[in-house]
Every structure is written in structure tokens, then in C-alpha cells.
Amino acid sequence: MKPELSVIIPIYNEQEGLASLFARLYPALDALQTSYEIIFVNDGSRDNSVSLLAEQFRQRPEVTRVVLFNGNYGQHMAILAGFEASRGQIMVTLDADLQNPPEEIGNLVAKMREGYDYVGSIRRKRQDSAWRTVASKMMNRLRERITNIKITDQGNMLRAYGRNVIDLVNQCAEVNTFVPALAYTFSRKPTEIIVEHEERAAGESKYSLYSLIRLNFDLVTGFSLIPLQIFSMLGMLLSASSALLVIYLLSRRFLFGAEAEGVFTLFALAFFLMGVILFGIGLVGEYVGRIFQQVRARPRYVVQTILQDGMAQAQAEAVPYVRLEKRQVAR
Ligand code: UDP
Numbered sequence: 001m002k003p004e005l006s007v008i009i010p011i012y013n014e015q016e017g018l019a020s021l022f023a024r025l026y027p028a029l030d031a032l033q034t035s036y037e038i039i040f041v042n043d044g045s046r047d048n049s050v051s052l053l054a055e056q057f058r059q060r061p062e063v064t065r066v067v068l069f070n071g072n073y074g075q076h077m078a079i080l081a082g083f084e085a086s087r088g089q090i091m092v093t094l095d096a097d098l099q100n101p102p103e104e105i106g107n108l109v110a111k112m113r114e115g116y117d118y119v120g121s122i123r124r125k126r127q128d129s130a131w132r133t134v135a136s137k138m139m140n141r142l143r144e145r146i147t148n149i150k151i152t153d154q155g156n157m158l159r160a161y162g163r164n165v166i167d168l169v170n171q172c173a174e175v176n177t178f179v180p181a182l183a184y185t186f187s188r189k190p191t192e193i194i195v196e197h198e199e200r201a202a203g204e205s206k207y208s209l210y211s212l213i214r215l216n217f218d219l220v221t222g223f224s225l226i227p228l229q230i231f232s233m234l235g236m237l238l239s240a241s242s243a244l245l246v247i248y249l250l251s252r253r254f255l256f257g258a259e260a261e262g263v264f265t266l267f268a269l270a271f272f273l274m275g276v277i278l279f280g281i282g283l284v285g286e287y288v289g290r291i292f293q294q295v296r297a298r299p300r301y302v303v304q305t306i307l308q309d310g311m312a313q314a315q316a317e318a319v320p321y322v323r324l325e326k327r328q329v330a331r
Pocket residue numbers: 009010011012013014043072073074075078094095096097099204205206207
């Protein structure tokens with residue numbers, strides 16, 4: 001029998017926090033009185049997480065499945081692998097570090113049962129460092145302007161998705177993507193609720209400044225061409241104004257004679273324009289890089305093993321993900 005609810009959790013070096021995650025997650029789901037499965041996706045952890053997950057699987061094999069990657073492919077790839085393995089009608093994603101309280105899953109499920117196919121969440125009071133909260137708010141606003149995706153709180157992974165949405169997500173072969181935004185584009189009736197947010201229970205954030213910047217590029221250039229268009233328009237504007245400048249300087253030349261001053265102003269202008277040009281080339285490079293990765297068509301991630309119940313295995317043969325895996329190898 002397929003469960004109603006699939007909970008998907010990406011795991012990367014989370015050994016310190018897993019015990020307390022298990023201790024809160026299972027009771028919270030048992031309390032919901034519905035059939036569920038929990039899919040842990042190990043994203044190539046180098047610590048003890050795998051053996052902790054395997055032990056937990058032995059404790060509750062009927063509701064636990066563990067997908068093991070052969071390397072680190074990133075949080076969003078891990079979630080996508082979880083989606084492909086999932087069999088529920090409602091998929092819920094959350095972080096392993098207990099920043100998303102498992103007790104909130106019930107509220108998401110309740111909202112889904114009202115007929116929505118995408119339930120996002122907004123953190124009541126975000127418990128992250130001040131600079132991340134501020135930077136994330138600014139990016140959030142900019143991204144909303146550029147991509148037309150209405151997600152109030154983009155950095156938060158605690159969300160629920162309907163089967164119709166996830167079936168479409170599973171058909172996408174995008175290499176670098178941002179799961180909540182991708183799913184949002186497929187949803188027919190999205191909504192959001194407010195949830196609690198806690199400080200990281202143990203261990204530290206797996207995102208460096210670099211990976212956060214990369215993630216934001218995935219969000220903006222992965223979902224919109226507007227940055228390119230802004231650049232073309234900026235280019236037109238600059239050409240027009242430099243044409244005016246040329247006319248002005250020419251007429252000055254004939255009225256008052258040659259001038260040699262203002263050299264440093266010229267430098268400043270030239271450097272500024274060079275900066276603009278370099279940024280533009282970099283931006284084009286972002287899109288070209290994406291195209292390159294996409295046409296190379298390597299498997300997005302490699303699943304080494306899946307730990308699951310014998311029963312679950314038999315059912316899985318009958319449902320999509322085994323087939324999907326084959327397709328990925330074929331590509
Ligand atoms: N994660 C992952 N692969 C990665 C980085 C992170 O699977 O390469 C997982 C991590 O184990 C956690 C979730 O993604 O469950 C969110 O990571 P983290 O809490 O470090 O991010 P933050 O809360 O700082 O945004």
C-alpha cells in the first residue's frame with residue numbers, strides 16, 4: 001500500500017544532530033494517524049551519518065527508506081532523488097538540523113488536505129545569523145521582481161507538495177535547480193503558512209558564502225532571462241549617452257579649442273564601464289555554463305544503494321523510480 005505522506009530529508013554530515021532528529025520526527029509523524037514514509041537521502045556524508053541512518057532503518061524498516069549517493073551533489077539534488085523514490089500523495093521536505101520543527105508537518109498536511117497542491121512556509125522568526133537574514137531578505141525581494149515566483153521566504157525548505165506537482169518535477173532534467181521555485185512553477189493552487197524556526201540543533205551550516213551565492217544564481221538565472229534583458233537595455237542606454245557625450249565634446253572642440261584636462265574623470269568613467277562590461281560577460285557566462293552542463297547530460301546524481309523493506313522493494317519495482325534510474329544511466 002502506498003503511504004499518504006512522504007517526508008524527504010537530505011543529510012550531509014549531520015551525525016551530531018541525527019539522534020535528536022529521529023527522537024522528534026518519528027513521534028510527530030506517528031501522532032498524525034496517517035500512513036507515512038520517511039526518505040533520508042545521504043548526500044555523500046563523510047562522517048558517521050550513514051551508519052546512524054542504517055541503524056535507524058533497522059529500527060523502523062516499515063516507514064524508513066534511505067537513499068545513499070556515492071558523492072556530494074548538493075541539497076537540491078538530494079531532494080530530487082528523494083522525490084523520485086517517494087510514493088506518497090503529499091511530499092514534505094525539511095532540513096535535518098531541526099531548524100524546521102517536525103511538529104509543523106501536521107500543519108502543512110492539514111493545509112494540503114484543504115485542496116492546495118503547494119504549501120510554502122514563512123518563518124515566524126528566523127534563527128540564523130544577522131547577516132544571512134538581511135542578505136537573504138534583499139535577495140528574496142530582488143528575485144521576486146526578476147522571476148515572478150511568489151515565494152515569501154525562499155531560504156526555507158519546510159514545504160509540502162502534491163503528487164501532481166512532483167510528477168512534473170520528476171520529469172525535469174535540470175542540472176542546477178532550486179526545488180521550491182521549480183515546484184512552484186508547476187503548482188495550480190499554491191499557498192503559504194507561517195511556521196516556527198529554531199536554531200541549528202547541532203553541527204554547523206553546510207553552506208559557505210560561495211555556495212550561497214551559487215544557489216542564488218541558480219534561482220535567478222535558472223528561472224528568468226530578465227538579467228540578460230536588463231543588460232541589453234543598459235547597453236543601449238550607455239551607447240545613447242556616450243553618443244550625446246561625443247556630440248557635446250565635438251562641438252566644444254570647435255567652439256573653445258582642444259582640451260587636455262579631465263584625464264582622471266576619463267579614467268573613472270572608463271573603469272566604471274569596464275566593470276559593467278565584465279559583469280555583463282560574467283552574466284552571459286552564467287547562462288552559457290548552464291547550457292554547457294545541460295548539454296553534457298551527465299547523470300545529475302548517482303544512487304549507490306537504497307535501503308528499504310523487502311515489501312517496499314517489490315512495490316518500488318512497480319513504480320517509477322527504478323525506471324527513472326535506468327533512464328538516467330542510459331542518458
Ligand atoms: N545538505 C545536503 N547537501 C549539501 C549541503 C546541505 O544535503 O551539500 C543538507 C543538510 O544536511 C541539511 C540541509 O541540507 O539537512 C540544510 O543545510 P544547512 O542546515 O547546512 O543549511 P542552512 O540552514 O544553513 O541554510
